[in-house]
Amino acid sequence: MTQGSINIAGLHIRLGEGTAALDAVRGLALAASPGEFLCILGPSGCGKSTLLGALAGHLQPHAGSVQVDGETVRGPGPERGLVFQQHTLFPWKSVLDNVAFGLKVRGVPRAERRARAQQLLQLVGLDGHAASYPTQLSGGMQQRVEIARVLINDPRVLLMDEPFAALDAQTRMKMQQLLLDVWARIRTTVVFITHDIDEALFLADRILVMSERPGRIVEEIRLDFPRPRRTDLVTTLDFVRLKRRCLELLHPQPAAPVLRYAT
Ligand SMILES: Nc1ncnc2c1ncn2[C@@H]1O[C@H](COP(=O)(O)OP(=O)(O)OP(=O)(O)O)[C@@H](O)[C@H]1O
Numbered sequence: 056m057t058q059g060s061i062n063i064a065g066l067h068i069r070l071g072e073g074t075a076a077l078d079a080v081r082g083l084a085l086a087a088s089p090g091e092f093l094c095i096l097g098p099s100g101c102g103k104s105t106l107l108g109a110l111a112g113h114l115q116p117h118a119g120s121v122q123v124d125g126e127t128v129r130g131p132g133p134e135r136g137l138v139f140q141q142h143t144l145f146p147w148k149s150v151l152d153n154v155a156f157g158l159k160v161r162g163v164p165r166a167e168r169r170a171r172a173q174q175l176l177q178l179v180g181l182d183g184h185a186a187s188y189p190t191q192l193s194g195g196m197q198q199r200v201e202i203a204r205v206l207i208n209d210p211r212v213l214l215m216d217e218p219f220a221a222l223d224a225q226t227r228m229k230m231q232q233l234l235l236d237v238w239a240r241i242r243t244t245v246v247f248i249t250h251d252i253d254e255a256l257f258l259a260d261r262i263l264v265m266s267e268r269p270g271r272i273v274e275e276i277r278l279d280f281p282r283p284r285r286t287d288l289v290t291t292l293d294f295v296r297l298k299r300r301c302l303e304l305l306h307p308q309p310a311a312p313v314l315r316y317a318t
């Protein structure tokens with residue numbers, strides 16, 4: 056696998072205008088190998104979505120560089136697919152046409168794009184729902200369509216910004232498993248943002264923890280849990296130990312007060 060490497064160096068992004076301008080990320084460095092699954096954890100407002108926006112090509116750096124496979128990112132492109140928490144499906148198009156849309160834009164003939172969209176619906180376990188409309192699907196199913204419509208472009212990098220945050224706990228666990236099953240087959244590089252420590256520990260090869268704004272990467276945790284991962288992983292001692300470490304990084308506790316008793 057040679058495609059999907061990421062190199063970010065000295066990234067500085069300013070958002071807003073004039074006196075309202077602020078540094079969202081500053082001095083951020085990150086590298087990912089092709090096919091690696093990275094999860095990013097960090098306090099709210101520390102610049103996680105900003106970082107993803109820069110990788111997607113929606114935000115331009117004030118300083119520093121963002122490269123995918125050695126090429127500087129200058130704008131959005133189908134080789135970098137973005138999935139958000141919010142749904143972006145076209146409500147007036149069928150599930151199949153939503154998934155096929157990326158190929159339509161690129162001028163792929165109708166029969167070919169429909170066949171490819173069917174394959175992707177099968178990959179995300181929705182082959183029986185091609186003719187449905189998005190509003191007829193549950194939240195988890197809609198999110199599977201979102202993933203399929205990005206994967207149809209054969210992205211080298213899959214960018215996910217809290218994609219499962221709006222789902223209930225049970226659906227969320229199913230989606231995590233599904234994502235790992237899909238990733239095991241396509242092995243694209245994934246950059247996945249979450250607030251959920253369990254989710255990050257379950258999914259990632261490596262967790263990167265960001266500082267408060269202006270965000271930069273301050274800690275890296277490598278996860279050697281064997282794959283395929285199954286849900287009982289979350290009950291193992293190693294998992295719990297690493298969870299404690301993430302909690303300490305994200306929610307540092309003040310030293311316990313010394314209690315003094317009158318004698
Ligand atoms: N268009 C904008 N103009 C000015 N400031 C912005 C703009 N968009 C975001 N910000 C600010 O930039 C900072 C970083 O925002 P960002 O959305 O990247 O954080 P985040 O880590 O993704 O937060 P969350 O965990 O809440 O999703 C925040 O303080 C936010 O308020």
Ligand SMILES: [Mg+2]
Pocket residue numbers: 103104105216
């Ligand atoms: Mg965000």
